[in-house]
Each structure stands twice: as C-alpha cells, then as structure tokens.
Amino acid sequence: MKLSDIGEFGLIDRIAALFHQSRPGCIEGIGDDCAVLEMKDGLTALLVTTDLLIDPIHFIRDKTPPRLLGRKALAVNLSDIAAMGGSPWGFFLSIAVPASINLEYIDAFMLGLHDRATEFNAVLLGGDTTRSAEHFAINITILGTSQLTQIKRRIGAKPGDVIQVSGPIGSSSAGLKMLLESKNPGVFEPLLMAHLDPYPRIATGQALARIDSVSAMIDISDGLLQDLGHICTRSGVGADIAFEAIPRDSLIDACARWCDESMESWILSGGEDYELLWTVSADAADRALDVARASGANRAVSIGTITAQPGIRVNRDGNPLDTGRMGWDHFRYT
Amino acid sequence: MKLSDIGEFGLIDRIAALFHQSRPGCIEGIGDDCAVLEMKDGLTALLVTTDLLIDPIHFIRDKTPPRLLGRKALAVNLSDIAAMGGSPWGFFLSIAVPASINLEYIDAFMLGLHDRATEFNAVLLGGDTTRSAEHFAINITILGTSQLTQIKRRIGAKPGDVIQVSGPIGSSSAGLKMLLESKNPGVFEPLLMAHLDPYPRIATGQALARIDSVSAMIDISDGLLQDLGHICTRSGVGADIAFEAIPRDSLIDACARWCDESMESWILSGGEDYELLWTVSADAADRALDVARASGANRAVSIGTITAQPGIRVNRDGNPLDTGRMGWDHFRYT
Numbered sequence: 001m002k003l004s005d006i007g008e009f010g011l012i013d014r015i016a017a018l019f020h021q022s023r024p025g026c027i028e029g030i031g032d033d034c035a036v037l038e039m040k041d042g043l044t045a046l047l048v049t050t051d052l053l054i055d056p057i058h059f060i061r062d063k064t065p066p067r068l069l070g071r072k073a074l075a076v077n078l079s080d081i082a083a084m085g086g087s088p089w090g091f092f093l094s095i096a097v098p099a100s101i102n103l104e105y106i107d108a109f110m111l112g113l114h115d116r117a118t119e120f121n122a123v124l125l126g127g128d129t130t131r132s133a134e135h136f137a138i139n140i141t142i143l144g145t146s147q148l149t150q151i152k153r154r155i156g157a158k159p160g161d162v163i164q165v166s167g168p169i170g171s172s173s174a175g176l177k178m179l180l181e182s183k184n185p186g187v188f189e190p191l192l193m194a195h196l197d198p199y200p201r202i203a204t205g206q207a208l209a210r211i212d213s214v215s216a217m218i219d220i221s222d223g224l225l226q227d228l229g230h231i232c233t234r235s236g237v238g239a240d241i242a243f244e245a246i247p248r249d250s251l252i253d254a255c256a257r258w259c260d261e262s263m264e265s266w267i268l269s270g271g272e273d274y275e276l277l278w279t280v281s282a283d284a285a286d287r288a289l290d291v292a293r294a295s296g297a298n299r300a301v302s303i304g305t306i307t308a309q310p311g312i313r314v315n316r317d318g319n320p321l322d323t324g325r326m327g328w329d330h331f332r333y334t
Numbered sequence: 335m336k337l338s339d340i341g342e343f344g345l346i347d348r349i350a351a352l353f354h355q356s357r358p359g360c361i362e363g364i365g366d367d368c369a370v371l372e373m374k375d376g377l378t379a380l381l382v383t384t385d386l387l388i389d390p391i392h393f394i395r396d397k398t399p400p401r402l403l404g405r406k407a408l409a410v411n412l413s414d415i416a417a418m419g420g421s422p423w424g425f426f427l428s429i430a431v432p433a434s435i436n437l438e439y440i441d442a443f444m445l446g447l448h449d450r451a452t453e454f455n456a457v458l459l460g461g462d463t464t465r466s467a468e469h470f471a472i473n474i475t476i477l478g479t480s481q482l483t484q485i486k487r488r489i490g491a492k493p494g495d496v497i498q499v500s501g502p503i504g505s506s507s508a509g510l511k512m513l514l515e516s517k518n519p520g521v522f523e524p525l526l527m528a529h530l531d532p533y534p535r536i537a538t539g540q541a542l543a544r545i546d547s548v549s550a551m552i553d554i555s556d557g558l559l560q561d562l563g564h565i566c567t568r569s570g571v572g573a574d575i576a577f578e579a580i581p582r583d584s585l586i587d588a589c590a591r592w593c594d595e596s597m598e599s600w601i602l603s604g605g606e607d608y609e610l611l612w613t614v615s616a617d618a619a620d621r622a623l624d625v626a627r628a629s630g631a632n633r634a635v636s637i638g639t640i641t642a643q644p645g646i647r648v649n650r651d652g653n654p655l656d657t658g659r660m661g662w663d664h665f666r667y668t
Binding site for chain 2: 001002003004005006008011012014015018019021022023026029030034035037039040041043044046048049050051052054055056057058089090092093094095096097099101102103104106107110111114117118123124125126127128129130131132133134135137139141143
C-alpha cells in the first residue's frame, strides 16, 4: 500500500494507534499544535512542538532568500506556540546541509533565525548539524510555557460559539503562486512577503488565552477549512462560515485574475498564513475581537458560528459554496 | 567559504557565538549530549536532545532493515539521555518520506521505534510527517528527566581521574564495513548487528549518576578519541590511554585482516558504538566498575587516566601510538 492511499492524517492516525500509551503529566500528546506536559509545580505547562522543513517540498532553495528562510523556519514553530496561547522559551535546531550550500548561505539563514528568536525571546538550546546528499533539511523543536488553566486546545468549541480569525487569509498561497511565476509584477510584493515572511501571532495568542470564554484555538497552517476541521473533529461540532466575512488582502482579487487562479481556493484551502483561528462564546465575542486587535491583530473579525451539526458549510451571499478539496495533505495531493 | 573549511564543530562554534544568550533555568545549552533545564520544583532537571538522520548519510536504505532502522533511530537519542544519567520520558518524531517508500516500510520502521520506546519507557508525544523529494529523513527529539544533583556532564573531569568505558569499542565501524561489503562472511554477523542495532546504556548511565565521584560522562557516538576529546576540552584537561586496555570484540582483529582495514582506527576513531565513557576519582574507580557491570555493562573496564597536560596520548605496549585522524566530522571528511 502507498502512503498516498491513506494520506498524511491517515498516517498520523496509524502512528497514534501504535503509540497509544500516555503517562501521568502528559495532558496532550499527538493531536494538537503542541504537546502539553504538566510541570511539577502543578501550575505550569510545558508546550513542545516540532516541524521538519525540507527543500524542495517546503521551500524552493534558489527562490528563497536564506535570511527569510531562517525567519520563517522559526516563525512556523512559534505559531504553534501561539496557537496554544503560550510563551516561547527555547528551541533546538537540526540541519542537514548539502555540499552545494556555502557558509555565507548558512550564516544568512542563522541571522534570520536569530531575528525571530530575539524578537520572541526564544533561546537556542541545542541541536544537530550534519551533511546531506542533496537537499537542505531543517528540523526545529520549540519549547514554550503557559499557565495550565490558560491553555487553548483544539477540543472545546461548543455550538453557538463565534468563529474568529486574526487577519487576512489566502495571501500566502497567492504569494507562493507569485514566487513560482517567473514574470510576477512587483505590485503583488506584499502577497509574496506574506508567503516568505509570516508573522507568528504570539501576543494575540497570549491575550486570547487570558479569556476563559475562548473555547478552542489553532493556527492556520494547512488551510482554513482543514484547520477549522481539526477543531470541529476534536470538539465534535460543525461550522457555518460566511465567505464574504473572511478577511483578505486587497490585492488578492487582482492577483487571482492576473494568473487565472481561484481566489476562493486560496482563501479556503491555501495554507501557511499562520493567522490564528479561535472560537469564543457569543457573549464574549466582541471582547475577544477588542483584545485581539489591541494585541496587534488589527484585522481580526468574526467569520462564522459553531454548530451542533457536523461538517463545515460555507455560504457566499446567502448561497452555499462548493468547497471541494479541503486543505493540504502532504501525501495525498502530490 | 565552504562548510568543509570549518568542519562540523567549527559550524557549531559559529552558531553558538551568534546565539550566545542563555536564560534563567537553563543549566546547559549547546555543548553537551543534552540540554539541561531546571524545573520549577528546584530538584528535577529536564533533559532534551535531538538527532537528525538522513539517507544515505546516516544509513543506507536498501541495506538497512526498516525495523532495525526504527530501533536505532530511537536508540541513538536514548544514548544521549544515558550519557547524562537520565531517564527517558517522551519523544517527538519528524519524518520526511519519499514516494519510493511504501506503507509496509513505514509500518516496520514504526514497530522498531515502538520496540525501543516500550523497552525504555519513552512515550511518543507528537511530531511532524511530510513528503520528501528523494531521501528519507528522521528527526527525533527526546525528553528525559534526572535529579538536578545527579546529572553527569562533559565538564567535571579532573587530573588523576580514571577513564572507564561500558563495553567493546570499534564493533560498529567494523559492522559498517561489513554492511558495505557485498560478500561479507556470516561469521562477522555480531559486528554487523553492533552497527545496525546498538543498545543504549540507560541503566548504566543511571547507576553511574548515583555515584558522586563520577565526574564526567559522554556516549561514544563520534569516536573514542573525539568524544573523550569533548570531555577534555570542556574540563580543561588531557588524557593518557592504554590501547590494549580498550575492550574489543573477539572478532574485530579477524575482520580487520579479512578486509585489510585498520582495527586501531575502528577502535580509536570509529563512531556509533554508543557505549558510555566516564571519568571517576581513583578511590571510587573499582566501585564504579562494579556498579556498571551490575547494571548490565559486564565488559566495563578502565582504559586510562585524566591528566593536567592537555591532549590525548595513546600508548600501546609502552610505546606512543600515532593517532592521526581523530574521529568523525560531518563536513570536513567527505
């Protein structure tokens, strides 16, 4: 049997079934943005998450400035800490470097990592360096902390909760398309930068973590529908989404027309925006938006409602939208 | 400038110079087998280490049974926990899988991981799964715990301390040579298995951790001279080694003759034996050996002495041995 027959999430389910053991102190293992481990003081949680990036699957080496690659490599891990409402603490870096990469490239990559590490107060704690035959591989494991009572997980969304996001969705997919186009017009540069240099919403995650009524949270790395789907599956609920309410960059419509792509697909299924998506009880929805905006997510808005009925339905101007392919699966869609 | 000009340890020094920040609670960052983080109770240490394996640099896919690969992938990380005297707790697994690998291969790999995870009480806590273009990449980050007062580090060896190892050295290098030979005689199978299925010395590490007079410890992953060199550098000392005291498999001389290789080089510079090497004050040396042997390392012996004079000198039958190339460097020796 091929991996593509069961898909990335099928593989994860298969691994989780084999390694089903847990142990005291492990509040969350496989199945959320971070693992959550209870510390000995009974108040603090240790958050741990890991991400492997390898060219040319996650980045195209000759189209990605190494400093931006370093910034993004840490940002995508910081975003997982943000999605739990945590604070970054330290990280471990493994790199496998082919002979075709020189020291200047690695130095620039390290400076990019250092940018984001300094900005978000994450200390390099260790790692591993090795050769590779051909491809540049980067694995980062990041540790964060949180108060045990403030952790936001994928489980917890309840029917009637309002669904909110921290900013524009779809820009990264548009930017990736521009990166791959040899003749992309400079006017779409902001979309390109959304793809190359995403911003982890640490402050917003922390601010929302302090609101008890925020019931679940995730970061949008695999696509809006897929990541919202994770919350729905874990929480045993469904969702109604108003497409026109989803914030989008003012350039995205023109960009989609220019390259004859589907703006709707970028917004619903495109990944790597690293905005946060959370659910909050209706009575606290306005406060959650105020708090998110005050934390820097000034385009945070409500985009729909959690339902008891399973499945995700997207409406546009009152009519159901056919959502088709729902997000990114590393093995199934090759 | 090329990476090979500065070598793997030059690169690590360069990274460490850029990321020189530490923070309260971080007892050891870059520069030991594990990072050591003080937990909030003031008694417990969290140990964290990470290793990246990628074919064909660390393993040759069509010559390595996937179940043994899984066992080894976890064992090499468990060995880093052993080298600090810690207890395994949980681990994170990232894999990048090319389309040329099928589900049966991954299932066997996972069973191998599960073997060692169950044996050493390490729970899978999370990870990342992705495609790769061509090569199978595996990154494991493992967490362990220890009493703060019992951690053994690379720093701490003192002149006059006795140097001891937990078992035969060089077998893994001989086994690798057999793996690469198309016509290896079955008689050398035990050497092959030393390479393919190393045993992490968790119980020995824990037993030695309880002896205050054990002053430093490391696992032999890069080669005896290189790993002893790490202890000497960090501790500001040197070492005298008696070559004939180093334990070796009874097959290794015949194997070296059969393939016309240097048995001495395998023993002094070959890596991946994953035996422990530690230093202990002379008055406690016999007790340390008894304890190590009782923990399962029944060929543990003393192999030399720590000196105030820097450098490592190897004597054989009273004459100095020219040690030449000192261990493995991922970038320098390609």
